[in-house]
Amino acid sequence: MSAQQRFGPGDRVRVRLDWPETGPRRVHIRTPHYLRGRIGVVERLFGAFPNPEELAFGKPGLPEQPLYQVRFEQAPLWADGAAGTDTVVADIYEHWLEPVTEARHG
C-alpha cells in the first residue's frame, strides 16, 4: 500500500466540518452533507485509492488516499434523534477524517 494509514478499526473519528462546495472553485465531493462534523467509529480499511475529487477533473488524484468504512449511530444524525440500535456506514477518504481524542478524567 502506497499511503500510510492514519486510522485503524475501532478508532473514533470526526468527519471534518468543511464545506468546499461554498468556495470559489468547482468541486466534486463524495463526503455526504449529513455526515459532516459527525463522530463515528472506523469499521474497516479498504485500502488506498486515487482521490475522486481530483479524478473528476481529469487529474491523476495522487497520492492515493486510504478509504475507510466509518460507522455512525443512525438516529442522532437527525434532529432530536436518540441513539438506538441502528447505524449508518459510509466510505470516507482519510483526508476528510480527524482523530477524536477522549477527554481524560481525574
Place this chain on the structure above:
Amino acid sequence: MAELHHHDHTHGPDDHAPIAAHGPKPEYAVLERAVRELLIEKGVFAADDLRRQIDLTDSRNPSQGARLVARAWTDPAFKQRLLADAKKAAGEIGVDCSNAPDVVVLENTPKRHHLVVCTLCSCYPKAILGIPPAWYKSVEYRARAVKDPRGVLAEFGTTLPRGVEVRVVDSTADLRYLVLPMRPAGTEGWSEDRLAALVTRDSMIGVTTPVAPA
C-alpha cells in the same frame, strides 16, 4: 413506487393506431444520439462495440446474484471466498465482472440487517445484478433510507425486531454493495437452484428478506 401497470382496457376496433414516429424526444436523448454518432464517426468506438456492451449490460440480472447467494448458503468455503473477494467468487460461477468497480458482499446475521443506498447518486452492483430499479434511484429512497430506514423497510413489507441492528450502507466511494440475506428456515436439503429462486433482487438490496413458501 409501482413498476407494473396493468392493461385493463379491452381491445376495441380503434385501439391499435397505425405505426407512427415517436413524438419529440427529450433533449437528453437528442444529446446522446449526437454524441454517440460523433464518437462513432471519429472512430472512438464502433457501433458494434456499443451494441455488444448493451447486450452485456442487458444480460446482467438478479439471477446472477441469486446464484451467488444460493451457493454461499450451501457451501461455507465459497461463502468465505465471496465475503473476501466478491468479483473473484462471481467469476467462479461464470459471472465476468472483472472490469467493474469492486463489489463487497454484506452478510446479514440474526443481529444485523443491511440496507444499501447511494445518497449521492445511484451506485449499484450492476455487474452482478444488472440495472437498478427506478425506486432505488429516486430522490425519495436516497433521502429516506438514511433518515428513516425502518419506515422504508415497512413500506416494502419488512419489519425487524428492535434488537436487530439495521445498518444502512451508503455507497459513497467506488465500492458497490450486495447483501447476502440469511437463509430462510424450512429450506434444509434444498438444491442450489431451488434456493436461488427464493433470492429476489430486493433482498440483495436489503429492503426485503427471502421467505420460504409455507
